[in-house]
Amino acid sequence: HTTTPHHRGEDTRRSKSHKENIRGTKMSTARDMYSVDINEATQAIADVGCDVSILLEGHMGFGKTSVLYMLGEMEKFKNHTLCYFDCTTKDVGDLFIPDFFRIDGDSKCVKFIPNEEFGIHLGKPVIIMVDEIGKAFPTVKNAMNRVFLERSIGTFKLPEGSIVFATTNLLGENVGDMFPAHSNNRVTTLRMRKSTVGEWLRWGINKQLHHTVLTFVKENPSVFDSFEDFDNPSDNPYIFHPKRSTSKCVTGRSLEKASQILQNGEGLSTSVLTGLLIGTIGERGGMDLMQTKALADKLPSRQEIIDSPENCKLPENASAKILLVYRALTSMDREFINPWMDYMLRLSPEEQGYFARHVHQTKYKHGGVVMTNKKFMEWSRNNTHLFSTDKK
Numbered sequence: 001h002t003t004t005p006h007h008r009g010e011d012t013r014r015s016k017s018h019k020e021n022i023r024g025t026k027m028s029t030a031r032d033m034y035s036v037d038i039n040e041a042t043q044a045i046a047d048v049g050c051d052v053s054i055l056l057e058g059h060m061g062f063g064k065t066s067v068l069y070m071l072g073e074m075e076k077f078k079n080h081t082l083c084y085f086d087c088t089t090k091d092v093g094d095l096f097i098p099d100f101f102r103i104d105g106d107s108k109c110v111k112f113i114p115n116e117e118f119g120i121h122l123g124k125p126v127i128i129m130v131d132e133i134g135k136a137f138p139t140v141k142n143a144m145n146r147v148f149l150e151r152s153i154g155t156f157k158l159p160e161g162s163i164v165f166a167t168t169n170l171l172g173e174n175v176g177d178m179f180p181a182h183s184n185n186r187v188t189t190l191r192m193r194k195s196t197v198g199e200w201l202r203w204g205i206n207k208q209l210h211h212t213v214l215t216f217v218k219e220n221p222s223v224f225d226s227f228e229d230f231d232n233p234s235d236n237p238y239i240f241h242p243k244r245s246t247s248k249c250v251t252g253r254s255l256e257k258a259s260q261i262l263q264n265g266e267g268l269s270t271s272v273l274t275g276l277l278i279g280t281i282g283e284r285g286g287m288d289l290m291q292t293k294a295l296a297d298k299l300p301s302r303q304e305i306i307d308s309p310e311n312c313k314l315p316e317n318a319s320a321k322i323l324l325v326y327r328a329l330t331s332m333d334r335e336f337i338n339p340w341m342d343y344m345l346r347l348s349p350e351e352q353g354y355f356a357r358h359v360h361q362t363k364y365k366h367g368g369v370v371m372t373n374k375k376f377m378e379w380s381r382n383n384t385h386l387f388s389t390d391k392k
Contacts, residue, residue: 032228035193038063042070044190046077049163053148055133055184056167058192059226060175060240061251064167068129071163080161083119083128087136087144090115095143096154112154120153125161134168134177141183149186172228174242197221200252205358206365209259211326216292218326219319223250223285237284248282255281258289296323302331309342321347325355332366341375352379353386 035058036044045054045067058064065084072082096112119126130144148166151158158164166187169177195203197217204214217223223238233241240249248254258280265273270290278286299320304312315321325347328340344352356379359370370376 032191035191037193037195037199038067038070041190041192042067045163045165046071046074048188049127049165050161053187054165055179055187055189056165056192057134057170057177057189058167059194059251060169060173061253062192062194063252064192065129065131067165067167068127071127077125077127077163080125080127080163081119081122083117083126085115085117085128085130086132087130087140088132090140091137092139092143095140114153114156118147118153118158120156120158123159125159125163127163128158128165130164130166132168132177133166134171134179135175138180141180145183145186148183172242173240194224194226195252197224200224200255202358202361202363204255204259205326205329206363207256208330208365209256210262211323211330212262212289212293212296213255213259214326214330215296215319215323216289217255218322219292220288223255238282246282248279250281250285257281258286262293292319292323295320296327299324299327302327302336305343306336306339309339310346312343314346321351322354325351328355329358329364329366332369334369337369337373338375341373341379345379349383349386352383356380356383356386 041054041056045056048054056064056067068082068084071077072080094115096114098110099113100108100110114120118128128147130147133141133144136144144166146152147158147164151162151164168179169175171177201214201218204217220238222236225236225239227233227236227239227241230236230241233244238250240247240251258277261273261276261280265276268276273293274286274290276286277289280286281289295317299315300312315324328336328344332340344355358364359367359376361367364370
């Protein structure tokens with residue numbers, strides 16, 4: 001799902017690198033240069049979506065579908081109904097069916113009744129996400145033209161204030177997404193880029209993803225590179241590439257699944273767990289994630305830190321310390337904050353600052369617990385130099 005609002009700091013290098021790569025690529029286009037993040041895409045649909053149907057195109061597994069639910073969380077759409085319309089499961093007969101009725105005497109007429117997934121029967125504004133339009137049957141694409149252009153389904157008009165947008169994968173991914181020119185002319189295409197590492201990490205912390213997965217991403221930022229930057233798929237073994245024989249790869253979606261495996265598979269053997277991760281994020285990703293997990297297994301437990309923050313073991317490995325920070329961020333509560341602050345003082349200033357920078361993000365899930373803690377407030381007053389430079 002999805003990412004979180006803008007932040008400079010650790011994202012800057014990745015974002016700058018991304019733009020430089022695009023400028024240096026022969027196939028670069030203005031659309032690549034002006035690709036947007038998930039928050040910008042959501043805001044664009046919120047602002048113009050009543051009049052313009054936006055076709056959101058982007059890499060697989062990086063949150064296009066989540067935009068529907070992000071729109072639903074906005075105050076301005078509190079009276080709208082969210083409608084998920086999955087084109088991959090539809091034929092033209094699934095959009096509307098005929099209903100016979102009499103006009104005068106024996107005269108009859110056919111009226112087409114729309115699928116309940118469009119939400120017209122509810123009698124209030126809707127937000128319709130036409131998911132995977134590029135993979136729909138040609139007849140379905142044609143039938144959707146009036147929906148995109150006129151906000152009409154047969155003779156039924158969508159209620160005033162309704163929004164229609166669609167999603168599709170990048171054509172270059174070669175996963176079957178095609179959109180004919182006459183249909184494409186009825187929509188406004190907007191390219192949604194992959195998340196940066198920093199954006200995704202902040203989202204993952206609030207989602208309470210497994211700290212091992214978060215550390216794996218931080219230590220391997222290339223997992224969010226684009227296949228468009230590599231002609232040879234072997235140049236980045238983590239990501240999806242249309243020239244690679246296997247489709248198992250690292251995406252935001254598959255990383256979330258890997259987190260669920262680690263959170264629920266503690267009783268599984270190393271062999272089984274490795275096999276599951278390889279089958280979720282690919283061979284290279286699965287093996288490297290298991291190496292990170294082996295490091296995580298040697299950390300002091302949360303209870304050990306609570307019981308003796310000044311004396312329990314402190315790992316020497318820098319990656320292990322980052323693992324500790326992520327575990328603290330994702331599992332923070334009022335019982336843990338005081339002993340954690342005592343323990344954190346034993347970490348390097350850089351590692352302490354890394355914890356603080358995430359806490360000072362406005363949407364950190366446990367921000368209220370940490371920001372009101374006396375020890376953290378005192379630490380912040382004495383160490384503003386460790387995180388103030390990231391506020392740009």
